Amino acid sequence: MAGKVLAPAISLVLVVGVVIGVVAVVQSPKPVTNSAGNLKTTNKAVTALCQDSDDPKLCHNVLSSANSSDPKDYIVTVVKTSMDSVIKAFNMSDKLTVEHGNSSEGMKMALDDCKDLLQAAMHDLEASGVLVKESNIEDVHDRTAELKNWLGAVVAYQQSCLDGFNTDGEKKVQEQLQSGSLDNVGKLTGLALDVVSGISKVLQSLDLNLALKPASRRLLDVDQDGYPTWLSAADRKLMGQDGVMPHATVAKDGSGQFQTITDAINSYPKNHQGRFIIYVKAGIYDEYILVDKKKVNLLIYGDGPTKTIITGRKNFAEGTKTMRTATFSTVADDFMAKSIAFENTAGAAGHQAVALRVQGDRSVFFDCAMRGYQDTLYAHAHRHFYRNCEISGTIDFIFGYATTLIxxxxxxxxxxxxxxxxxxxxxxxxxxxxxxxxxxQNCEITADPTLFPDRLTVKTYLARPWKPFSRAVFIENVIGDLIQPEGFIPWNPATEPNTQDCYFAEFGNSGPGSVANARAPFSKGLISKDEAAKFTAEPWLQASTWLPATGIPFDAGFTKA
Structure with a gap:
């Protein structure tokens, strides 16, 4: 991030291939026409939306201001209220930067990162507002997954901002920012998530029944080769990378247009339409890279993860904030990487040391390697898909706030x-x-050669709950004997266990580490096939609306069951 504040974004990026289903709205036979009836309708809607809220009083206070019989207005109201809180937090972070930004390098990094993150939050709230305002309630109902994706990212940014203040000298400023504005961002965006999640209830409370056709979202039509029928010939070739001319070629030996990946990315033309392709020839590229939000639909491919390697060694132990330790960061939507390795060589002694940080929506990694120790892969926000990859590390080495499928x-x-x-x-x-x-899903979880001789004495666990509603699901994997029988541990047993509401579950795994009869009592243990199906690609990522367009193979459902 390096303190660069992103320019305010005003465009709404629509998901490629989304087909909105036809929805019939059946009105109550007794339409409300008078003010008393409108008030009654409003009260019914607010009651329906607030009954499952964590803070019913806040919910009523915010939603009552809508004073409307149109259910859509409640979403507009809560999104606007959340946006106001983010703007207030941004202004406060700006003020604190002036007051404390020169007190230490760590403080400056944390405050600058907050401004970047809150700017990203504004972008996602703006996209949410545009979707709601330009759609009718039926379409809003049909696209709740999209709204929740954006709103979930706002909470990710709010939490990431707080995560950055992690030394004793920074806690006072963190508390000022938290109590003055960031707590409200979390509460109000959480309320927005509650409202969007409860939209079906409010429609029922108002006697509005959504009669959806059987498929409100369909899989994209594919041809005999498995590609979407609308995919261009050039893109079909691109998926195989045979004879496709990239827009930019990077080579250490000077045989390409650029010798650094950064220069190639910076050659991305303003307002480029379509996919922008960068080929990185074999070599070790020692550079720190950020794909900014404007460089959408970028594909970077190499000669394989053992040949094309992007490397760095920034780490927390030497004074760099976790988010900034990333060797490679991408915040652009629709980013793709193929046949490349991302690594952080700081080692276990470096503590937090990210190899790859992914923030953009609909990001895909195929035949890639992410190599590190603690915090290797930072799946930061939005929806990500990883296929045929190798991910290595030690502590919390797959972490973040994203909707992630590997x-x-x-x-x-x-x-x-x-x-x-x-x-x-x-x-x-x-x-x-x-x-x-x-x-x-369908992965192999095993010890690498450095751990293998000691795999039965060094304790290894599948997951621990970083935040209160932490969610980790393991489906159809082969799990080695290195995993402890309890499988999962609290975050901090003494002060912050986060075990009450976390969701750790398993289905269809095999191997000696998959035996679940002694799992930690706070985990769900083995779940049913119907429950596990919620976490397969189609419902989890809304895969049919965007993954086929990438040309990357994926399993929409189970692979073995």
């Missing part, structure tokens, strides 16, 4: 420091209605 990949657990234990997943779901979590 399929057909190898999860390699490395040897930590002598006083450390290994945890594969640390998810940051903060609110009960965030559509977020980390799902690992």
């Amino acid at each position: 399929q057909n990949s190898k999860i390699l657990v490395r040897k930590p420091e002598s006083n450390q234990q290994n945890i594969v997943v640390a998810d940051g779901t903060q609110q009960k209605n965030m559509p977020t979590g980390i799902v690992i």
Whole structure:
């Protein structure tokens, strides 16, 4: 991020391939026409929406101001209220930067990152507002997954802002920012998630019945080769990368147009339409890279994860904030990477040291490697898909606030420091209605060669709950004998266990580490096939609306069951 404030974004990026279903609205035979009736209708709607809210008083206070019989107005109201809180938080972070930004380098990094994150939050709230205002209630109901995706990202940014103040000298400023504005951002965005999640209830309370046709969202039509029928010939070739001319070629030896990946990314033309393709030839690229929000629909591919390697070693132990330790960061929507390795070589002694940070929506990684130790893969926000990848690390090495699905990949657990234990997943779901979590499906979870001789003595766990509603689901994996029988541990047993509302579940796994009869009591243990189906690609990522357009293979449902 490097303190760069993103320019305010005003465009709404629509999901490629979304087909809105036809919805019939059946009105009550007794329409409300007088003011008393309108008040009664409003009260019924507010009651329906607030009954499951964590803070019913706040919910009533915010929604009562809508004073409307149109259910859509309640979403507009709560999104606007959340936006107002984010703007207030941004202004406060700006003020605190003036007052404290020069007190230390760590403080400046944390405050600058907050401004970047809150700017991203404004973008997602603006997109939410545009969707609601320009749609009727039927379409809003049909696209609740999209709204929850954006709103969940806002909570991710709010929490990430707080995460940045992690030394004793920074706590006072963190408390000022938190009590003055960030707490409200979390509460109000959580309320927005509650309202969007409860829209069916309010429609029922108003005697509005949504009669949806059987398929409100359909899979994209594909041809005999498995590609979407509307995909261009050039893009079909691109999926195989045979004879496709990239827009930019990077080579260490000077045989390409650029010698650094950063320069190639910076060659992305203003207002570029379609996919922008960068080919990175074999080599080790020692550089720190950020794909900013304006460079949408970017594809970077290499010669394979053992040949094309992007490397760095920034780490928390040497004074860099976790978010900034990333060797490679992408905040652009529709980013794709193929056949490349991202690594952070700080080692276990570096503590938090991110190899890859992914923030943009509909991001895809295929045949890639993410190599590190603690905090290797930061799945920061929005929806991500990883296929045929290799992800290695020690502590919380797959973590974040995103809606993440990892399929057909190898999860390699490395040897930590002598006083450390290994945890594969640390998810940051903060609110009960965030559509977020980390799902690992049809992967192999095993010890890498550095850990293998000591895999039975070094304790390794599948997950721990980073935030109160942390969610980690393991489906159809082969799990090695390195995993402890209890499988899961609290975040901080003494002060912040986060075990009451977390969701850790397993289905269809095999291997010696999959035996679930001694799992931690706060986990769900083995779940049913119907329950596990909620976490497969189609319902979890709304896969049919965007993954086919990438050309990357994926399993929409189960692979073995």
